[in-house]
Amino acid sequence: MAYPYVSDREVRVISRHFGDPAARRLDTYVERGGYQALRKAFELGPDAVIDEVKASGLRGRGGAGFPTGVKWSFMPKQPTRPHYLLCNADESEPGTFKDRELIRWDPHQLLEGVLISAFAIRAGHAYIYCRGEFFETTQVLARALEDAYAGGYAGRDILGSGFDIDVTIHVGAGAYICGEETGLMNSLEGQRGQPRVKPPFPAAVGAFGMPSTVNNVETLATVPHIVTHGGAWYRGYGTEKSPGTKLFCVSGHVNRPGNYELPLGFPMMDLIEDVCGGIRDGHALKAVIPGGSSVPLLNAEECSRCTLDYEGVVAAGSMLGCASVIVMDETTDIVKQVRRMVQFYAHESCGQCTPCREGTAWMTKVLRRIEDGRGTEEDLDTLLDMSHQMTGTTICVLSDSAAAPVVSSIHKFKDEYLALIRRGERVGVA
Ligand SMILES: Cc1cc2nc3c(=O)[nH]c(=O)nc-3n(C[C@H](O)[C@H](O)[C@H](O)COP(=O)(O)O)c2cc1C
Ligand code: SF4
16 A cells, blocks of 8 residues: 555554545545444434543543543533534644644545534534645645535534534644644634633633633544444553554654554554664664654663553653654754754744743753853753743743753753763863
8 A cells, every 4th residue: 555654563543544535535435434423423412422432532632642532521511602613733743744644635534523523512613723834735624624515514404413513614824832722712713822821721711702622633533433433442452541543653764754553552662663664774763752842852762661652651751742753863963953843942932921932042042052062061950940940830831842852852862962062162162
């Protein structure tokens, strides 16, 4: 099979049609059993759908891993005000490229997930918030949505169920912070995309001041399969606490980078060496960022004992996040890599919180100084001190995310920092 690379160790549930352009069409989707899960959801009723998703143990794929069915159950059961479902298709985390592929290859799978989930939380309107740069992706989705309306799968009294739902695609302007759920809501409302202080949480006061649930694309694309096959079936994959399959976006120094759908709990080294064909040009592994740029780095020894599930990655010393695995071989300049990530966060900080706004900019300067051979050993203490002040002190966790790779790289790759600092001393740079 062609999709850039496919491994026989994959369990392809949500990615099974990747690489097949025919899967985008409504007729093909329906022929293959599409929209049957939606019919089943109408038979089950909203509460039974929530129970099935709870039973599956599905955890949100946007990064935090919060149980989806539990999140849905926070929504009021007897709506007295409009409810909204917000599908987060902002996908801007460095190293992440799964949601765009889910939409591009199988847009009806996502739409069916959106419709079922909206029904479960008693929402009358769903918004799909797409990252501004996703031009082709958004076009494919818009075409599919038009077909879904024409086919009677969206709009009034869908499939004769009495359920009315409107779905709107909203295109952002390309700001990373609009992927944070409350920043997304502000942006959707036409305000600056700045995160809100929580509480209140979205299930109480969300978009337009109404109860809302925000879910990631991958989370919602999984829902039709759970409704079709049941929560127990989903639990047949993965581990007890991290059930199911997950898309891993692998980038960096491997021979076969790409998206791979694997059961959670898969060994990290099997992913790198077997699924991805090993490190390029026979080099040795140096470090991995397992969950997008917002999580601590793992060194090669930690990778050797890391399983790819929420608990396994924490035990190894990092976080699964959205499972974007950035692989770095021995030729990687860790200080440069970390500086580039922190610079990204400095650029994307919305500026509301002083530790984030000032800290990310200041850290970038200090890291640049070290990179250029003008740093001192005290700079490392300054970086650790700043990281401490930037963690747990701000409205959203962008600030924590910027600090995580700095702290972990100083602890795990201190020699690289010291080598740059001492090289500077040798050439007489203050
Ligand atoms: C700075 C920042 C950026 C985020 N970007 C995204 C994103 O692009 N896509 C996404 O699904 N979640 C993103 N999140 C997480 C969302 O706030 C939210 O937790 C998620 O969409 C919930 O969906 P889930 O429960 O299905 O995981 C981001 C969080 C932060 C703090
Ligand atoms: S932590 Fe940073 S990005 Fe998040 S709200 Fe504060 S300033 Fe904005």
